[in-house]
Amino acid sequence: MDIRAIHAVTRFGLGQRGAEAPPADPEAWLTSQLEAPDAVLAGHLPDSRSALEAIHLVDVGDAQFRKGMIPQAPPYIGDRYQADRKWAIATLIGSGQPFRERLVMFWANHFTVSARAGGAVLALVEAYVAEAIRPHVTGRFEDMLSAVMHHPGMLYYLDNATSVGPNSTMGRARGGGLNENLARECLELHTMGAKSGYTQQDVTSFARILTGWSVDRNNEPRGFVFRPETHEPGPKVLLGQTYPEGHEGGVAALRWLAHHPATYRRLSEQLVRHFVADAPDPQDVAHIAGVLTATGGDLKAATLALIKLPNAWMPLTKFRTPVEYIVAVYRALDFIPATVEDRAKAYATTEFLGQAFHAASLPNGWSDVGADWVGGEDLVRRADWAYTMAGRTDAPDPAAAAAACGPLLSAETAQQVRRAGSRQEALALLLASPEFMRR
């Protein structure tokens, strides 16, 4: 077997699925996934408009309950949307466009909106990924940034929906004021990065620029709304650039940030860290940043350049995060969770192995560095879970599963798999091997 074929599936995809033959032309296989439209977008997707309506109806129900008009408060909104996350993880496991899904995972983590925030944010997480991230992973970074910053999920998650300009009509009449959270994280995490030269004044000024960027969940069309009554009047200066009052000021500021050299550098470093090595080679980073600069932030061009990096073809340099590991195990077993119960189990495993799906602890998302994922208990849990999964009655023959890993498997592991005392042990050893924990 060509090591490049199985490497492409492992490094850039989600792992080999069952006995499926690895691609004959790995680069063409990857490229075609970027060219073809996203199959998931053609299907039924979670959507923010209906989620906002549901949130609104819960608001109404809560108010009625408080007034004694109805006997019971409506159920917690978050509970109804857990199903979306289970759907999302099953979609990932069964994907026929795994490279595209990896890009969705990468960008959703870069622009984290975490279900851990609960309530309205939890209800919106999968709609956010479907609407703000997924359509743009092979588009322009500027468009993704704009979609993210206009999305109700992000506006709620980082508190901008309720930020009020102190001198706006609303600010003067009723008080209220700025919330810097989104402005700061947009600079620090989403675009330029910490230490790229912005100051506290820039953060505050950007927060002023973004006042009025809010969400209407009470009236159609539900979704993003620019509220002039909470927008801080007057022009504002961000990093030496002056932006006019109004929604267009924020749009222009985001466009400028999207194309800033520090943003390109940061995105390149993150892409290379994710797809190539924990400690990115500065030349690789500079190369991808150069592509972003030359193309004005074309993410397809940057991704294509990424798969052409010689370093990207060094096998098994990256340690799989728990979610990557879980998805790879399911795919190796060719077990695509379809029932409500199976999907719930797949989701619960992400919590059990320490990376609850779409529920990062903090706005900076999950770590992309192997050392952060090798707690002792963590690895034993992986092994125990692999052992349980290997005990499924429809699990593949261990020898066939080992053969599917091809030249990625070391001689030692192959030998232990052959020597194991039972089929379950053999398959579990393969799935819990150091090679399988990497991509």
Place this chain on the structure above:
Amino acid sequence: MMLRRRTALLGLAAAVTFGGASLAMADADTRKRFVVVILRSALDGLSVVVPYGDANLRNWRGSLVLPEPGRDGGLLALGGFWGLHPGLPQIHALYRAGQALPIHAVAGPNRSRSHFEAQDILECGADRRMESGWMNRLAGVLPASGDGDNALALGQTVPLILRGPTPIDAWGRGNVPAATADFYTQLLAIHDRDPLTKAALTDGLRDRNFNTHALDGMPGTGGDAPFIALARTGGRLLAKPNGPRLAVLDADGWDTHSSQNPRLSYALPVLDNGIAALKDGLGAAWADTVVLVVTEFGRTVRVNGTGGTDHGTGTAAFVLGGGVAGGRVQADWPGLSEAKLFENRDVQPTLDLRSLAKGILAQHYSLGPQPLETVFPDSTGFAPARGLLRA
């Protein structure tokens, strides 16, 4: 980082993670115990150790300020100028017993107002990023205990403050049925040459054993919040005569950009009960224990538009324990007049966290300038704070 497990059945200690809270430990050959509680995501010091006697407080904070001591729902008295948030009654009881020392206007070395950067720097214990954390270096400076590693992390991750060259033990709770012994033996064999996984896997497996055989009464039995369960366990492990001596507990949930008062009234009792559980777990060893409660930075003096506060600078900390010179508030209080605010928005810090930590270590472990410099490099400008512990 080296991860090794100390002899399992000795009952030497561990680190656990449950939900958003985690505990990691290190040990040293001494009776003195030292615990650091990191309140991740920036605690608003002005809401917790409240300078209600500062005339400017109400101008800035308005409705966020709780009533003065003695009034309904009011602050707990800390001697006139200061009041403690009413969500901390057990810490207040320690204060009255002279075992709690609230500190104010303190800050770490970093001024970025970035959670992640400031936490990293706080944990490195230097004004620059380092490869190791200061509790790891402390574990290395204290005399090694005779029979194994000096430090132990409980749970899925070892916090940066405990990472570094000094070996760390690790333990976490497992609840999946174990496979056969053969399976684990073979598993170790195929990880034998792996630089990333071998040590961790070895630790993890020994810890399972350790968990099954030696640790009865481990958490997960009660209905406590994870932090509280973790604190109680940590206390018990530290209390053992040959147990670990250093531990780190993490608690998050302090990033009160909105609805600050309701959020704190939920989060602070968890901290309060956790401290009580830690003391309870320690039993008689509380007399030999110092607990340092810190956060990466404080929050803006002004209230933001959503009933909360944004990222700031100076904040509060606590030194707790049987030997603490408590029952008073220690602060070089800068005041809250507009001219005194740091960058016209935050509490001006007048004490560096390194001075605070060095003050504890100097007295608690009799560490001189040289070991203190090892634990906190390039910190000679930040002299150890004096009089934190009773002589």
